[in-house]
Amino acid sequence: MKILKVGDTQRAACDQCKAFMPVTFKLRTVPFSDGVGTVKNVLVGVCEHCDSVVVLPHQSTPLVKKQMDAQRKALESRVPAHMVDILNLASVEISGGTEFVPVLIKFYIHSLSNNEISSRDIPRYLDSELAKGRSQKRISIKGRLVAEEIDRLKDITSIRSTTDIIKAVVLKINDDVLVKKKIGMIKQLKNIVAATA
Ligand SMILES: [Zn+2]
Known part of the structure; x- marks a missing residue:
């Protein structure tokens, strides 16, 4: 396998130009083929004529896979059993x-991570009686942005774990x-239920 470097050139078929075109290898941020998420700073071949990405070299595929996995992986936390009950009850309520x-x-x-809901009380909850208990159940959250949002929330609240x-x-x-039973919040959540049902 030939390892390509930034700045290397070759000719390749360009879908946009419908011809074999000169291609230069550059670092680009490119969207996943399904349009959900992007791969950052990956070496790709770019058409000199129309600037579209036409080659994903073999050497770039591990980086693409790594970034896709990181963005798709479910976030898992072990929590006391009653926390799962709280989520179920709140969901039923709404x-x-x-x-x-x-x-x-x-x-x-x-x-909370966007300050649309105040996170002022968040650290206080960890001192409450309900925060105690052996962590025997698992909460799994999937989503591309969740990891980023949790990091932001850690910054805001100074909670590290x-x-x-x-x-x-x-x-x-x-x-x-x-x-x-905050009326405004419950109404907002019911609207989201209605929109996603
Ligand atoms: Zn082109």
Whole structure:
């Protein structure tokens, strides 16, 4: 296998130009073929005429796979069993069923990380009685942006562990939906249920 370097050139078929065109290898950020997500700084062959990416060299495929896996991998945290019960109860409260749990937790992570919901109380939840208990169940969250949003939430709250972030988010959901039954929040969540059902 010939290893290519940035700046190397060859000729390759360009779909846009419908011809064999001179191609230069460059580092580019390119979208996944399914359009969901991007691969950053990957060596690809770019058509000199129309600037479209026409070659993905073999040497770049491990990097593409690594970045795809990182963006798709589910985030898993072990939590006390009652936290899963809280999520199920809150989901039933809003949608009548438990199938809304993944959307509910992602909505909160997203909104807290963007300051659309205040994260001021988040660290306090970790001192509460409900934060205690052996971690015997697993919460799994899938999504391309979730890891990034959790990192942002860690910065905002100065909580370092991902599991603690998840626990605090669950207890925030408990407080909003089950304890205080915040009308505005429940209405907003019901709208999302209606939109995603
Ligand atoms: Zn072209």
